[in-house]
Amino acid sequence: MLPLAAVPAAAQAPQRVVTLNLCLDQMALRLAAPDQLVGVSYLSQDPRLSVLADRAAALPPVRDSVESILILRPDLVILGQGSHGRLKRLLRDAGVRVLELPWATSIGEAETVIEQMAAALGREDVGRNLIAGMREQRRLLTWTGAPRGTAVYLEANRGTSGKGSLMDELLRLSGYRNLAADLGIGSFGRVSLETVLAGRPDLLVLDGTANDNPARATEFVGHHALLALAGQSKLASVPTKYSICAGPDNFETMRRLAEAGR
Template sequence: MCLIRATPPHGITDHLGEGPLPVFARNSKRIACTIAVAICGWTSVACADVQRVVSLYPCLDTILVHVADREQIAALSYYASDPRSSTIADIAKTLPMTYGTAEEIVSLRPDLVISSQYAPQKTHEALQRLGAKIALFDVPLTLAESIAQVRELARAVNRPERGEAVVANIEAALVAAAAPPNTPPISALVFQSNGFFAGQGVLIDELLGRTGFVNVAARYQLGQFGVVTLERMIADPPQALLSGVIEAGGLTWGDRLVSHPALARVAQGMARAELPERLLLCGGPVITQTVAVLADARRRIASAAP
C-alpha cells in the first residue's frame, strides 16, 4: 500500500462525479507543496517498473497519453473521450476507460493509480486497502506549476525525456504566440459555460498575458473566478470577449448571457472570439493549443480594429 502526494502550492475543489471544473474555478487556499513518502519507501512520484497506469483525472489523462507508452496505459478516466471537454478524445476512444470505482480499478491490476487529491477520498482509501499505489496531484495555477507537473508525471512512468519534450513544445508555443514587442495588450474577458468568467491568479490569466491580452476581471471585482452580469458587461465592455461554442438545445444561464441580443449593441466596441471549452480545463500539453488559439484571436481582433 502506497500513497504519494505530488502537490503544487495551490488547491481546487473538484468532484470526479460531476465532471472537471474549469482551470480557473478553484479556491484560493494555498496548500503546502509536499511529497508524502509512504511505507513503500519512495522518495518521489516514481517507480522502477511501472507497467500499468490508471488515470482517474482528465488533466492527468492528457499528460499521460503524451509521456507514457501506449502499453503502460491500463485505463483513462471516462471524461477523456468527450470531445467537448477533452483534447485527446480521439486517442482516448482507442484506450480502455474507467468510471473510477475501486473494484473496477483493482481489476485492471495497475502498478500505479494517478488521481486528483480532491477526488473522493473514500475511493482512495478503498484502493489503499486493496494494495494499490496512488499518486495524488493538485491542479496547477501557473505555467511553472503546470510544467513541473508534466515533469513529475513523466518521471512517475519512467519516461522523463518525454516530459522534457512536452515542456519544449510548450515553451516553443509560448514564443510563437507572443505578441510583437510594444504591441498594446487587448483587454479581454474569458467566459466558460455555466456563467463563470476567469479571474486573476489562475493559469488562463497568465496565458492571456503571454499572448497579448490583459485579463480585466479585476475591473468587475472577480476573484479567481466569478460572474459578470449582462448589464455590467454592456455598460463597461472589454475589448474582447473570448468564449466557447454554444450548443443548441442545451443553453445554461451563462450561455444565454453571452448569446443575448443586447450584447450586439456593443459589437463595435467588443470583439468576439471563440475559445473552446476543452482548452480551458487543463494545462500541460493543452497549453500549446490554447496559446495558439489565443494568438490567432489576438491577430484577428487587432486586424479588424479601426
C-alpha cells in the same frame, strides 16, 4: 505513501497505469509508453472537454469506484491531491500504489506535474521533451508589443475567470488585461452582461460552440446585447477543451487570441 525517490527502481516503471482525473489523463496520454496506460477517466472521452478524446476512446473508461479500477489490474493509479480520499484508502488496502499529483492552475505548475508524472512512469525523457516544446510555444506566442487592450472571458451561467486563473495568465501572455481581474473577481466568479457591456472590452472570449444545444446556462452566446457589443469588440471563439486544463493545449488558446487580435 512513500515519496517517489524512496520507491524501489522496479516500481518506478509501472506496467499498468490508470488515471482518474481529466487533466492528469491528458498528460498521461502524452507521456505513457505504448500499452502502459490501461484506463482513463470517462471525461477524457468527451470531445467537448478533451483534446485527446479519440486517443482516450481506445482505453477503458474509469469512474470513481474501486471496482472499475481494480478490474484493470493496475500497478499504479494516479489521482489528484485532495480528492477521492476513500477511494485512495481502498486502493492502498488492495496493495495498489497510488500517486497523488496537484491540480495545476498555471503553465508553470503544469510543467511541474508533467515532470513528476514522467518520473513516476519511467518516461523522464518524454517529459523533458514535452516541457521543452511547451516552453518554445510559450516563447513564440507571448505578446511583446504594446498592450492590446482589455478582454473578458465568458462561460456558462455567467461564469468568468479572474485574477489567478489559468485564463487570466493566457490573456496576459497574449497582451490583454483581464476585465474580470480588474473588477476584483477571483479565479472563478460570475459577471453580468450589464457589467460586461459597461466595461466595453476590446475582446470577447467565449466558446462559440457552447450553445449548439441551447440551454439557459449557455444562452448568453446568442444574447442580443452581447451580439451588439460583438459589433464593436473583437471576438475569439475558444473551445473550453483548450483551457480547462493547464498544459500543452493552452497554446491553441493563445493562437486563437492572437488571431482575434490582428
